[in-house]
Every structure is written in structure tokens, then in C-alpha cells.
Amino acid sequence: MHMKRTKFKTGILAVVFCSLTFLFSGDGNSIYADEILTDTELPVGRFSFEEKTEEADDEDYESVEEDDVAEQSLLRMTGISADDWEKYGSDYFYEQLSDEEKKYWDDLDAICEKYLTTETDAVTTNTGTYRMKAISGSTLEKEKQKKVLRMFRYSKPQYYFLNATIYTITYSDKKVSMIFGIYPAFGKGADRMEETEKVKAQVDTWQKQIDECSTEDEKVQTIHDLIIQKVEYNHDLVNSDFATENTEYSQSVYSVLCTNKTVCAGYAQTFEMMCNGTGIDTVAVTSFDHEWNKIKLENNWYNVDCTWDDNGSDNVGYIYFLRNDDYYDTSSSYSKKHHAEESYWEGYLPATEMDSVGSPWISVNENASGSKIGMSCYNKEAEIYYTTDKSNPVTSGTRMLYQSDFLWNSSEYPVIKAAAMEDGKHNSAVVTKCLHNYNASILADAACEKAGTREYTCTICGNGYMEEILATGHTVEIDPEVAAACETAGITEGSHCRVCGKVLVEQTVIPATGHTPVTDDAVAAACETTGLTEGSHCSVCEKVLTEQTVIPAAGHVPVTDAAVEAACETTGLTEGNHCSVCGKVLTAQNVIPATGHQWNEYKESGKIKRKCSVCGKTETVGTYLDVKKIQLSKTTYAYDGKAHMPTIKVTNTAGKKLKEGTDYKVKKPSGRKNAGIYTVTIVMKGKYSGKYQKTFQIVPKGTVISGVKAKKKAFTVSWKKQAKQTSGYQIQYAVDAKFKKSVVTKNVNNTKKVKLDVSKLKAKKKYYIRIRTYKTVKVNGKSKKIYSGWSKVKAVTTKK
Known part of the structure; x- marks a missing residue:
């Protein structure tokens, strides 16, 4: 299922910034907001056409009869078609073409309509991809074919199966035909027909909502909002340089209507399709890397950019809605760059001189007296009208002029609608503030291979949206294999769907094998x-x-089993015999009891033991007191120039503390001032025996970080010099304050150095830093580092 909730337009290619300057009244409530347009990077994502050339057989073309073309022309004039698909396209550019160019357009249209309304398979190319059939006998120049082909592509969004590959098909008579490729998933007619039904189902669902609107303005805004609320911008695809375009369909309305992830091409072509399907003239136009729309309302043409109005989540913007060319060219240099139409549009595009008023904001501010409604618009000359009875504030007789903030009695009127108006400009889009309460209903249950649809409708304002219920997939039931026998045939393993009964893997006959x-x-x-x-x-x-x-059986062959002498713990056996062939006992051996041990007791290592004088076995039968634990009062000292020696505590196995001089003596190591590892030897005496060794260490004195300086993707750390009994410094930095992960360690083998530069870091990233000293000492002839304690952690954030 898909339900658009939260999405952020951040990424490598596209980052959205919108600056709003708010002015506040004395009680902190929002009064108005000014729009500040800056040169920020909004999403683009038009996939440039890829051109390929292919030689074809002379039979590889679609035979388009004159009657077919005439029928297409008639359908175009009357506004109907076999499956009511024609209305979703635009003839604005078609009407400006020459007769020869129109003929090429009509041929393209006839071929594509056949793919749309029948199960005709597409042509398989020499590389295994799919394309349209070529057009026979056209005398139109190649560059004019390319112009017509592009205009056709952006005027016929209902042909969702066309991809962004242009094929130039060459024939033996030197003529060429330029046509489009087809997405792999739509190459087979039967598969494409199923997807066409999905596309039409979504279009029809939206059309019902659009038809409920009473004015063209409301219908256009509804289409604009439905698209933005349904899809997410496909940043991953753009950032991968369209690596998975063959399964993402971003250059087709299919990505909006069926997958819910798209780029500017999907936004623009779907807006064009739904507007034209509603009877409102709309075209899609392109720059070198972007796609948007031009739409005709009340005999004036306007620009609409749904992509740039998609602010994430269900937050619909209207900054680029019904605007003129001057606004797109002057609002920012970034907008001007990416809305500069490609050269082949020159002379064909309508003038868009009329501008519209920017949509107002409705703010809700809580204070002691309740919820207070404020309204604002960046057009200072505009007047804001609103209604509280769910009617359209542009046309309603109950509309009111907003003059100052007012308390919102949400229980009495839970919906507020507002629109801004200004002389000489088109009215703004209607914005709504509502305490939504959505009820869900299933319009179509999901089946094994077909997705279902769930509709959400607000019981207060009637706003609604749809979500797809994923197809359930087949419930596979295995049809077991029946193995072929020597004289009877078998069948292979197969499977079918337990729900719909469809055979998934067909069983085939296995011939009889014959005897083996x-x-x-x-x-x-x-x-x-x-x-x-x-x-x-x-x-x-x-x-x-x-x-x-x-x-017959052979009979037994007897053999003697020798007697076994009994031992201390093991029994013996008398002599017997058995069969040498089968091993069967013929004369059983009798058990001789074990003789038992002859013990002698003695003491060893705090234990009472005994040993058998016959077999030599030893075992412990008791204990006596011995040394249990030796402890040093301290095992680590920090270097301070003084000699150190920990006190020693020795306890026996009864827990009694032993006395130095009486029970043991201590051999102290020499020195014990400098940093190093020292071994203390404890030699037992009197009632106790044995020799033990314990070690303690004197670590170098630590240091502290005296300063950290942030730099561009780097930082410099400095510290207090600590040279005595020190070989060097160890610095650690990490993005984790607890130094549990991604820790980088740097060693400075120079006690005079008190500063370290760290570079090649991430920009605007916070790093945590700590330092300690170390001393390299010899232990059993090998070098070993001993470390001071860590300093206090310092933090620094790198610069961009």
C-alpha cells in the first residue's frame, strides 16, 4: 500500500529552501508572511533522449491505411476514440504543423493507439529491447521527423509505454523512420493490456473527484494537488543517473499513476493528461533538464510546475502555480535557467503574460482565549476572502473579506477556505484549513495478480486521497511429482494457486523407465x-x-579366550572359548573380582594425597593450609619523580593474613621512580613453600588539550607539553562522544610537538577529541607502550 506521509526534498541533486520572513503581533500570533525567492536548487530530472540507429527488414513497418488516418483525424475533431483515450492528449502543437508533418504525427498516433487498445506485441530490437513499428514510406526530412516525434511524445501522455529512446530505422531504399522505444515491461501485448487497465482505473478514480468541482479553477487545483499528494520525488533514480529507468518509468505517467515515485517528467505529463481529459487545454514543455506545463484558463495561458510546488508530505505549495513567463524568468536565476525552453519549441509556444496572485497562508495560533486564525499573502495589494461554510471563497455569496485575526470556533465551523484576489491578476488557488477526520473504504479488493484500491475521505471537508492495496500474490500449492515406474508413466512436479486456481507450473508426462x-x-x-x-x-x-x-550353514570353528588376571580396580576373567568365524561364545569366561589398592599417604602442595604401592595410582583425600591469594595495594602509579612500592597482602586457604618475615619475605625491584613495569617477588617460608611474582606499573604523567580550532573539513588540536618520562602522545577523535565507534587514533612520537592538524573530514560535522601520553619500555626484552589516563574530551564542529 502507498500512503504519502513524509518526504524531504534533500539530496545531492536537489535541495529545497524556502525562506519566510514572519512579523508578529504583541501576543505572538502570526500576522503575515513574506515570500523570499532565492537561487536555491529545486528538483529537475528530465532524462535526455537516447538516440539509436537500427537497420530493419523491409517488412518491419506498420501499414497505416489512409482510412485509418482519416478515422484518426475524425476522432481528433470530434473528441472521441475507441476507448475514450484521445481526450487525454493535446492537439495544440499538431494544429501548427504542415500537412506532411501532420501525416507523420497521424501515423505515430495510429500505431500507438493500436498498442494502447490491443494486445499487439512491440517490435524486438537487435539488442533484445522493444520499440514501435516503423512508419512506411515517409518522405519527411529526418530533422523534421525528430521535431514531430518530440512534440508528439509530450502531447500524448496517455501512451505511457513509450520510453526516452529514439530509434532511427533505416531501410534498403535509404528512407528512414524515427520512432520511440518501449519500456521492457510493456513490450508484450498481454502484459501491457493488464497495465493499461491499472492506468485507466487510477485515471477514472481521479476523474470522479475532478468532476465534482464546479469551476475550471477548482478542477485545475484539484489535479495539481492530487498528483503532489500521491507521489514522492525519486531522488535515488536521479542521483544514480537513471540507472534503473527501465523499471522506474520516470519519463511516463505510469510512474505517477502506478508506482508513486517520479521526477518532473511524470508530474508534468500526468498534469497534462488529467487537465486535457477534463477539457482544459494543457501542454507539457521542456528545458534541457526539466519539464513543466502551460495551461489555458479563461483565454489566458499560464505556467504550472507541480514538481517545484511539491514541498513534501501532504504539504502542497502554489508558488509555481498559474504564473507567467516573467515570474519564472525573474524570480531567480535558477528558475530562469531551468525554465528556458528547448530550441525546437521556438515559434510554437503560447504567450503566458497574465500572472496570478500568490496563495494566502492560514495560520492557527494558540493563546489564552483559544485558537486564533491569521491570514497573509506575499502580494501586498491582494485582498483575502474566506468562507467558513465549505463554499468556494472565489465565487461564494457567503465569503468574507479578511481584515484581522479572529477566534476559530472549530466545533461550529471546522473548515476555513481562503483565496487571494488582485485586479489584473488571476485569482490565487484556494487553500483550506481543516481538522481532517478520514474514513477509509475499500473500492476494490486486492486479488492474486491485481492490486486493490482503498479510498480515504474526510468527513468534514470532503478532501480525499487513494492508496493502493498491493496484490496479494498467488498462494502456491505444490502438485506433487509422480515418479515414472518401470512399466507406468509419471508426471513432473507442478503448482497452482490455491485461491484463484491458476496453474503456475504445468505438470508434464514422464515416460515409463523400463527395468534397471x-x-x-x-x-x-x-x-x-x-x-x-x-x-x-x-x-x-x-x-x-x-x-x-x-x-547350507557351515558350523562353528572354536578358539580359546585366554584368562585375564585381576588388578586393583579391574576384574579378571577365567579361560573360555568362542567361534573364530561368527564370534559366538561357546564357553563363557567367569569374572574374577578386583584385588583392591594398597595405599600409602603423603602431603603435597597443601593437599593430603595417597599412592597405591601395587598400581601406582595417586589421589587426593584431603587438604592442609597453603597460600591462597597475594594482593598488591596498588598496581598503577602516575609518574611524579618519587619512588613507589605497594604494600603486599598474603592470605592462606583458611583466609588468614600471613606475616612478612615469618611466613614470607619480599624482594623489591630496583628503581621504582621512572615510568615502567616493575616485578615484586614473594618467597614463602616457614610452614609455606613456593615463590610468587606480582607486577605494578608507573605510567607517564598525563596532559590536557589546550585548544581546538575548527577548519574547512578539518581541525587543529593543541596540548600542554609533557616531556618527562614520556615517549610521545596518542590522540583519538570520533563522531561518537563515547568513543565506541568510528574512532581514529593518531600517535605523535615527538614529545616536543604540541599541535596536530587533522584533515579530510566531513564538513559541518561534530568531532570529539581526547589525548594521553605514553612511554615505551622494555619488558622481557620486548618494547611495550604504557599509557597515562585520557584527558577530558573536547568537541569541535568542522567548517563547510
Whole structure:
């Protein structure tokens, strides 16, 4: 299912910034908002046409009869077609073409309508992709064909299966035909027909909502809002340089109507399709990397850019809605650049001189007296009219002129609609503030292969949106394989859907295999059992092919089992015998009991042990007191130039503290002033024996960070010099304040150095830094670093 909730237009290619300057009254309520347009990067994403050339057989063309063309022309004039698809396209550019160019357009239209309304398969290219059939016998120059082809593509959005590849088909008579490629998923007619039904279902659903509007302004705004509320801008596709375009369909209305992710091409072509389907003249136009619309209302043409009005989530903007060319060219240099029409449009586009009033804002501010409504518009000369009875503020007789903030009695009138008006300009879009309460209803249940539709309708204002219920997919039930037998046929494993019964994997017949003979080995006769001669049977069905005959039993062959002498823990055995062939016991051996141990006790390592004088086995039978634990009062000291020696505590196995001099003596290591690792030797005496060693260390004195300076994608850290009994410094930095992940360690092997530059970092990123000293010492002939404690952590944020 798809429900548009939150999306942010941030990414490598497109970042949206909208600056609003708010002025406030004394009680903090919003009074008005000014729009400030800056040179910020809004999304673009038109995929440039890819051109390919292919030689074809002379039969590889669509035979378009004159009657077909005449019928197309008649349908165009009357505004109807076999499946009512023609109304979704525009003839604005067609009417400006020459007769020869119109003929090429009509031929393209006839071929595409056939793909749209029948199960005709597309042409498979030499590289395995799909394209339209070529047009036979056109004498139109190649560059004019290309111009007509492009204008046709942007005037016929209902042909959703066309992709952005232009094929130049060359024939043996040197004539050429330029046609479009077709997305792989729509190459097969049966598959395409299923997708056409999905497209039409969504179009019809939207058309019902549009038809409920009473004015053309309301219909255009509804179309604008439906598209923006349904889709998300496909940043991943644009950032990948359209790597997955063949399955994303971003240059087609299919991406909006069926996948819910698109780029500017999808926004513009869907807006064009729904407006023309509603009877409002609309065209799609392109710049070098962007696509938007021009629309005719009340005999004036305006620009509409749904892509740039999509602010994320359900937040619909109207900054680029019903604006003139001057606004698009002067609002920002970025807008002017990306709304500069491509050269082949020159002389064909309508003038868009009339501008519209920017849409007002409705703000709700809470204070002690309740919810207060404020309204504002960046057009200072505009007047804002509003209604509280759900009627259109542009035409309603109950509309009111906004003059100052007022309390909102939401229980009495939960919906407020507002529009801005100014002489000489088109009225703004209507904005609505409503306490939405949506009810959901299922319009079409999802089936195995077909998605369903759920409709959400606000019970207060009637606003609604649709979401797709994903197809359930088939519930696979395995049809088991029946193995072929020697004399009977079998069938392969297959499967079908348990819900709809569709056969998913068909079962096929496996021929009978015939017998497979294998040898039944001869079995030698044993002492008490008979044997068998060699025979054979079928390994598949087990049928006996050569019968085996019985060999009589051979009888036993006795052998002596020697007597075994009993030991301390193990029993012995008397003499017996068994058969050397089958192993059967003929005379059983009797058990001789174990003799038992002859023990001698002694003491060792705090334990009372005993040893058998016969077998030598030893075991512990008790304990006596011995050393249990040796502890140093402290194992780590920080260097301070003084000698250090921890006190020693020795306890026995009874938990008693032993006395130095009486129970043990201590050999202290020499020095014990400088940084290093020192070993203390404890030698037991008196009632105790053994020698033990314990170590403690003197670590170098630590240092502190004296300063951190942020730089562009870098920083410099400095610290207090600490040279005594120090070999160097160790610095760590990380984006994690707890230094648990992504930690980078730098060693400075120079005690005189007190500063380190760290570069190649991320911009505007916060890093945490700490430092400690270390001393390299020798332990058993090997070098080892010992470290001071870490300094306090400092933080720094790199610059952009």
C-alpha cells in the first residue's frame, strides 16, 4: 500500500529552501508572511533522449491505411476514440504543423493507439529491447521527423509505454523512420493490456473527484494537488543517473499513476493528461533538464510546475502555480535557467503574460482565549476572502473579506477556505484549513495478480486521497511429482494457486523407465545360517530377475579366550572359548573380582594425597593450609619523580593474613621512580613453600588539550607539553562522544610537538577529541607502550 506521509526534498541533486520572513503581533500570533525567492536548487530530472540507429527488414513497418488516418483525424475533431483515450492528449502543437508533418504525427498516433487498445506485441530490437513499428514510406526530412516525434511524445501522455529512446530505422531504399522505444515491461501485448487497465482505473478514480468541482479553477487545483499528494520525488533514480529507468518509468505517467515515485517528467505529463481529459487545454514543455506545463484558463495561458510546488508530505505549495513567463524568468536565476525552453519549441509556444496572485497562508495560533486564525499573502495589494461554510471563497455569496485575526470556533465551523484576489491578476488557488477526520473504504479488493484500491475521505471537508492495496500474490500449492515406474508413466512436479486456481507450473508426462537390473550379491553361508547364490533384481521396482538359491550353514570353528588376571580396580576373567568365524561364545569366561589398592599417604602442595604401592595410582583425600591469594595495594602509579612500592597482602586457604618475615619475605625491584613495569617477588617460608611474582606499573604523567580550532573539513588540536618520562602522545577523535565507534587514533612520537592538524573530514560535522601520553619500555626484552589516563574530551564542529 502507498500512503504519502513524509518526504524531504534533500539530496545531492536537489535541495529545497524556502525562506519566510514572519512579523508578529504583541501576543505572538502570526500576522503575515513574506515570500523570499532565492537561487536555491529545486528538483529537475528530465532524462535526455537516447538516440539509436537500427537497420530493419523491409517488412518491419506498420501499414497505416489512409482510412485509418482519416478515422484518426475524425476522432481528433470530434473528441472521441475507441476507448475514450484521445481526450487525454493535446492537439495544440499538431494544429501548427504542415500537412506532411501532420501525416507523420497521424501515423505515430495510429500505431500507438493500436498498442494502447490491443494486445499487439512491440517490435524486438537487435539488442533484445522493444520499440514501435516503423512508419512506411515517409518522405519527411529526418530533422523534421525528430521535431514531430518530440512534440508528439509530450502531447500524448496517455501512451505511457513509450520510453526516452529514439530509434532511427533505416531501410534498403535509404528512407528512414524515427520512432520511440518501449519500456521492457510493456513490450508484450498481454502484459501491457493488464497495465493499461491499472492506468485507466487510477485515471477514472481521479476523474470522479475532478468532476465534482464546479469551476475550471477548482478542477485545475484539484489535479495539481492530487498528483503532489500521491507521489514522492525519486531522488535515488536521479542521483544514480537513471540507472534503473527501465523499471522506474520516470519519463511516463505510469510512474505517477502506478508506482508513486517520479521526477518532473511524470508530474508534468500526468498534469497534462488529467487537465486535457477534463477539457482544459494543457501542454507539457521542456528545458534541457526539466519539464513543466502551460495551461489555458479563461483565454489566458499560464505556467504550472507541480514538481517545484511539491514541498513534501501532504504539504502542497502554489508558488509555481498559474504564473507567467516573467515570474519564472525573474524570480531567480535558477528558475530562469531551468525554465528556458528547448530550441525546437521556438515559434510554437503560447504567450503566458497574465500572472496570478500568490496563495494566502492560514495560520492557527494558540493563546489564552483559544485558537486564533491569521491570514497573509506575499502580494501586498491582494485582498483575502474566506468562507467558513465549505463554499468556494472565489465565487461564494457567503465569503468574507479578511481584515484581522479572529477566534476559530472549530466545533461550529471546522473548515476555513481562503483565496487571494488582485485586479489584473488571476485569482490565487484556494487553500483550506481543516481538522481532517478520514474514513477509509475499500473500492476494490486486492486479488492474486491485481492490486486493490482503498479510498480515504474526510468527513468534514470532503478532501480525499487513494492508496493502493498491493496484490496479494498467488498462494502456491505444490502438485506433487509422480515418479515414472518401470512399466507406468509419471508426471513432473507442478503448482497452482490455491485461491484463484491458476496453474503456475504445468505438470508434464514422464515416460515409463523400463527395468534397471542390478546384481544381488552372493551371501556366504555362516556357522548357524544359510547363504545365497548370486542373483539380480530391478533397482526401481524391486522385481526379482534372477532368483538366488540357498547355501547350507557351515558350523562353528572354536578358539580359546585366554584368562585375564585381576588388578586393583579391574576384574579378571577365567579361560573360555568362542567361534573364530561368527564370534559366538561357546564357553563363557567367569569374572574374577578386583584385588583392591594398597595405599600409602603423603602431603603435597597443601593437599593430603595417597599412592597405591601395587598400581601406582595417586589421589587426593584431603587438604592442609597453603597460600591462597597475594594482593598488591596498588598496581598503577602516575609518574611524579618519587619512588613507589605497594604494600603486599598474603592470605592462606583458611583466609588468614600471613606475616612478612615469618611466613614470607619480599624482594623489591630496583628503581621504582621512572615510568615502567616493575616485578615484586614473594618467597614463602616457614610452614609455606613456593615463590610468587606480582607486577605494578608507573605510567607517564598525563596532559590536557589546550585548544581546538575548527577548519574547512578539518581541525587543529593543541596540548600542554609533557616531556618527562614520556615517549610521545596518542590522540583519538570520533563522531561518537563515547568513543565506541568510528574512532581514529593518531600517535605523535615527538614529545616536543604540541599541535596536530587533522584533515579530510566531513564538513559541518561534530568531532570529539581526547589525548594521553605514553612511554615505551622494555619488558622481557620486548618494547611495550604504557599509557597515562585520557584527558577530558573536547568537541569541535568542522567548517563547510
